[in-house]
Amino acid sequence: MRNTKVAQADILTQPELKTRSEKLRLVESDTPFPMAPQKKCLEPISVGKLKTQQVYHGNFFELAASMPDQSVDIIIADPPYNASKGNSLSMESQALPGTGGAWKKIAEVWDDMTLDEYFAFTLSWLREARRLLKQTGSMWVHGTYHSAGITNVAMQMLQIEMINEVIWYKRNSFPNLAGRRLTASHETIIWAHRGGKREYRFNYEHSKSGDFLDDQLKAPGKQMRTVWDLPNNKPREELAYGKHPAQKPERLGRRLIQLSSGPGEVCLVPFAGVGSECVAAYREGLHYIGFETVAEYVDVARKRLDAAGVE
Numbered sequence: 001m002r003n004t005k006v007a008q009a010d011i012l013t014q015p016e017l018k019t020r021s022e023k024l025r026l027v028e029s030d031t032p033f034p035m036a037p038q039k040k041c042l043e044p045i046s047v048g049k050l051k052t053q054q055v056y057h058g059n060f061f062e063l064a065a066s067m068p069d070q071s072v073d074i075i076i077a078d079p080p081y082n083a084s085k086g087n088s089l090s091m092e093s094q095a096l097p098g099t100g101g102a103w104k105k106i107a108e109v110w111d112d113m114t115l116d117e118y119f120a121f122t123l124s125w126l127r128e129a130r131r132l133l134k135q136t137g138s139m140w141v142h143g144t145y146h147s148a149g150i151t152n153v154a155m156q157m158l159q160i161e162m163i164n165e166v167i168w169y170k171r172n173s174f175p176n177l178a179g180r181r182l183t184a185s186h187e188t189i190i191w192a193h194r195g196g197k198r199e200y201r202f203n204y205e206h207s208k209s210g211d212f213l214d215d216q217l218k219a220p221g222k223q224m225r226t227v228w229d230l231p232n233n234k235p236r237e238e239l240a241y242g243k244h245p246a247q248k249p250e251r252l253g254r255r256l257i258q259l260s261s262g263p264g265e266v267c268l269v270p271f272a273g274v275g276s277e278c279v280a281a282y283r284e285g286l287h288y289i290g291f292e293t294v295a296e297y298v299d300v301a302r303k304r305l306d307a308a309g310v311e
Ligand SMILES: C[S@@+](CC[C@H](N)C(=O)[O-])C[C@H]1O[C@@H](n2cnc3c(N)ncnc32)[C@H](O)[C@@H]1O
Pocket: 058, 059, 060, 061, 078, 079, 080, 081, 110, 244, 246, 247, 248, 249, 270, 271, 272, 273, 274, 275, 276, 277, 291, 292, 293, 294, 297
């Protein structure tokens, strides 16, 4: 496995490539994507009745109930966006216009709720997430315009304080074939803490001076802004054991972790899918606990983690 810094440095010193963007395009299309060095595996620890370094097959609400209050340092939540084909975003179960776009439709049971069900679901899982998060901790919640507004309102109702809304700009998003609306090319990530005293960790120096070469919007040495340009392509390793229709690239989870937590801390991934955020946590030297209801995704996640070197 190659070291990111070395691999990127190799590319950036290639004399035949003149501009930074030419060099960055090569970093982006280099397959497999250069991976950062793996951190040594941590011995699992107990968090209530659960153990870290596990992706549990089961429902977040049931499994999280056995975890103590304020027991995790970072939560990366990629919940269902409720953007599935066939869903109804009306309280009266009538389809509302305007919820389409260039989204790859996910016809999955886990992503298909009525609006009132989805609102109740969002309030419930956020309330539980808030209970589990330490005062020094951070939660990061993914969404699109289908869901981010609901997350925002639910957070305000629960007095979870939003720190930033990040726009993840997806530079290679799929064009809008019908030509009837703009090409959707971003997702939203809400960064929040549990509310009350502001003790959340922010690795400010890293955010300013860290290595974010694959982000064409991040000026080296300058403060990080709230629009991030991160390629959504996944290298072969991330897809080797099976795919998920809403799979995130590992590099995104790693950035969230690098900004707001540190090695040895505990990362909770309530909706683990095929484990991208768990692998990200592992690679950054954190403990992780993941929950996922679909057995085949759990299987892929465990295989990925095994391949990454977790015992
Ligand atoms: C948007 S996907 C997460 C994808 C993940 N970020 C990845 O890269 O693989 C959401 C996942 O949450 C799972 N899910 C939905 N409701 C759940 C619940 N109550 N408890 C645990 N997992 C759940 C779904 O099966 C789905 O795989």
